[in-house]
Amino acid sequence: xxxxxxxxxxxxxxxxxxxxxxxxxxxxxxxxxxxxxxxxxxxxxxxxxxxxxxxxxxxxxxxxxxxxxxxxxxxxxxxxxxxxxxxxxxxxxxxxxxxxxxxxxxxxxxxxxxxxxxxxxxxxxxxxxxxxxxxxxxxxxxxxxxxxxxxxxxxxxxxxxxxxxxxxxxxxxxxxxxxxxxxxxxxxxxxxxxxxxxxxxxxxxxxxxxxxxxxxxxxxxxxxxxxxxxxxxxxxxxxxxxxxxxxxxxxxxxxxxxxxxxxxxxxxxxxxxxxxxxxxxxxxxxxxxxxxxxxxxxxxxxxxxxxxxxxxxxxxxxxxxxxxx
Ligand SMILES: Cc1cc2nc3c(=O)[nH]c(=O)nc-3n(C[C@H](O)[C@H](O)[C@H](O)COP(=O)(O)O)c2cc1C
Numbered sequence: 001x002x003x004x005x006x007x008x009x010x011x012x013x014x015x016x017x018x019x020x021x022x023x024x025x026x027x028x029x030x031x032x033x034x035x036x037x038x039x040x041x042x043x044x045x046x047x048x049x050x051x052x053x054x055x056x057x058x059x060x061x062x063x064x065x066x067x068x069x070x071x072x073x074x075x076x077x078x079x080x081x082x083x084x085x086x087x088x089x090x091x092x093x094x095x096x097x098x099x100x101x102x103x104x105x106x107x108x109x110x111x112x113x114x115x116x117x118x119x120x121x122x123x124x125x126x127x128x129x130x131x132x133x134x135x136x137x138x139x140x141x142x143x144x145x146x147x148x149x150x151x152x153x154x155x156x157x158x159x160x161x162x163x164x165x166x167x168x169x170x171x172x173x174x175x176x177x178x179x180x181x182x183x184x185x186x187x188x189x190x191x192x193x194x195x196x197x198x199x200x201x202x203x204x205x206x207x208x209x210x211x212x213x214x215x216x217x218x219x220x221x222x223x224x225x226x227x228x229x230x231x232x233x234x235x236x237x238x239x240x241x242x243x244x245x246x247x248x249x250x251x252x253x254x255x256x257x258x259x260x261x262x263x264x265x266x267x268x269x270x271x272x273x274x275x276x277x278x279x280x281x282x283x284x285x286x287x288x289x290x291x292x293x294x295x296x297x298x299x300x301x302x303x304x305x306x307x308x309x310x311x312x313x314x315x316x317x318x319x320x321x322x323x324x325x
Contacts, residue, residue, distance in 0.1 A: 013299035014306040015292070017051070017273055019251055020174050020199040022135045024051040024106055024274065027307060028264065028292040031255055031278030032057055032110035032138060032178075033082065037096040038103065041285040049289035052106035054276060055096065057140045058126075059111075060118050062088035066145065072211045072220045077230030077257070078279055079209050081145045081223040084112050089122045093129035101131035108176065112140040116163055123170050136174025139167060142205035144182060144227045154180040154205075157188045164196030176253060179203040179244070181233075186240050187247035194248040202253035202276065203244060204237045230279040231257040238270050245271025245312060259287065261294025271312040 015026040030041075032054045038047050047053065065085025072079040087096065092109075100107050109126050113119040123137055141154035141163065153159045164177055177193045179186055181204040193201050206227025211220040219225075237256025244252055254272030258264050259280045267275050280287035304310055316325060 011305070013296060013304060015296050015299065017307050019176075019253075019274060020136070022106065022174055024135075026051040026292045026295065027268070027274040028288050028295065029054050029108065029253070029274060029276045030281060030288045031276035032140065033080075034278040034281045035285075035288075038100050041281065044284075045286040046289055047103045048105050049286075049292055050105050051274065051292065052108055052135060053100060053103075054108045054110050054138055055092075055100070056086050057084050057110045057112035057143065058086050058089050058092045058122060059084060059113055060089055060122050060125075062086065062091065066223050069220060069222050070226070072226070074209070074211060074228065074230075075232060077228055077232035078282070079211055079221060079226040079228055080206070081221045081226035083145045083223070084143055086112075089125050093126060097126070097129065097131050097134065101133055103133075105133065106135040107131070107133050108135055108138050108174065110138040110140050110178070112143055112146075114146075116166055119163060120166055120170055123167055127171055127173070130173075134173065136176065136199070137167070137171065138176040138178050138202055139163070140178050140205070142178050142180030142182075142203075144180070144206060144208045144225070145223060151180060151182065154178075154189070155183055157192050160189055161192040161196045164193050164198050168197035174199045176200045176202050178205055179240075180205050181207050181236060181240050181256075186244050190244040190248040190250075190252075194250045198250060200251040200253055200273070201244060201248070202255055204233065204240050204256045207233055207236065229256070231259055231263075233257045234263060234266075238266055241267055241272050242270040242314070258291060261291050261298050264291050264295055265298055265310065268307070268310045269312075269314050271314070273307075273311050 066083035209228035234257030254267030
């Protein structure tokens with residue numbers, strides 16, 4: 001435990017966490033696709049106040065993504081169909097990784113691909129050009145906005161396990177598999193990742209959603225459907241984290257609608273060891289740091305000494321547990 005005495009003599013809570021053999025200064029990351037590579041957010045956000053940055057999904061070749069319109073605001077959330085627009089792995093390792101390397105925070109490189117081989121090649125290329133604070137990889141098998149790849153892995157348990165096994169053999173760094181909520185049950189996917197040696201799973205990615213202009217009767221998104229995120233999805237994300245927690249024993253990174261420290265605390269109680277802040281960054285680019293600071297304040301107020309006292313601490317009455325809830 002790494003508690004320290006603050007100026008007023010009280011013991012400051014320890015918000016640091018360990019995932020695999022990597023220590024994070026706090027359990028709050030910013031989510032892939034909502035923080036770019038840090039350059040735009042830097043003027044409003046103290047990047048070093050974050051536990052880490054998960055970078056935009058990167059593929060082998062650069063991608064333009066889908067044509068507009070690809071963002072629609074919805075009640076308490078947003079729909080996006082960006083379609084994995086990204087600079088490609090060569091520019092990523094030449095420009096984006098070195099840029100992020102200047103900050104004292106961890107980097108998790110998120111990878112998207114349309115074949116097993118592409119996932120492996122992208123990972124190996126990053127591995128060969130790694131910077132010191134590259135903690136590991138988050139593997140996006142859950143993007144609902146592309147026709148090739150993405151969800152075709154994330155909705156098939158065997159392919160999820162096969163891909164995780166392949167990538168596990170390619171790196172000793174953290175391997176986090178990002179799961180989709182667009183399945184009947186997340187449990188078999190969590191278990192497949194654990195069997196194949198993933199260090200952790202992260203969830204949720206966006207939920208398939210739709211919005212219609214009632215006057216033109218056209219879908220508002222150019223791709224008809226897109227991915228829903230933001231506070232609207234938080235209850236779904238929490239339930240999925242809870243279900244995954246019951247199904248596997250590897251750490252969980254909780255994502256979905258987190259705006260405040262209180263939101264994050266719900267995820268920790270449900271069983272997440274770390275969280276990611278996504279859509280909130282579009283409103284407050286420093287949302288992640290606000291959540292991290294608020295978390296320290298919450299632990300202090302509640303006299304909780306360390307994160308492990310909070311994680312997976314949901315209280316369920318014995319009779320409910322016995323009934324399978
Ligand atoms: C505009 C936008 C782009 C996103 N791009 C990616 C991406 O490239 N890779 C990925 O794994 N997730 C991507 N996501 C999903 C987020 O990382 C996150 O899983 C999801 O939005 C739920 O969290 P939130 O409600 O806090 O936003 C994107 C989300 C948004 C809103």
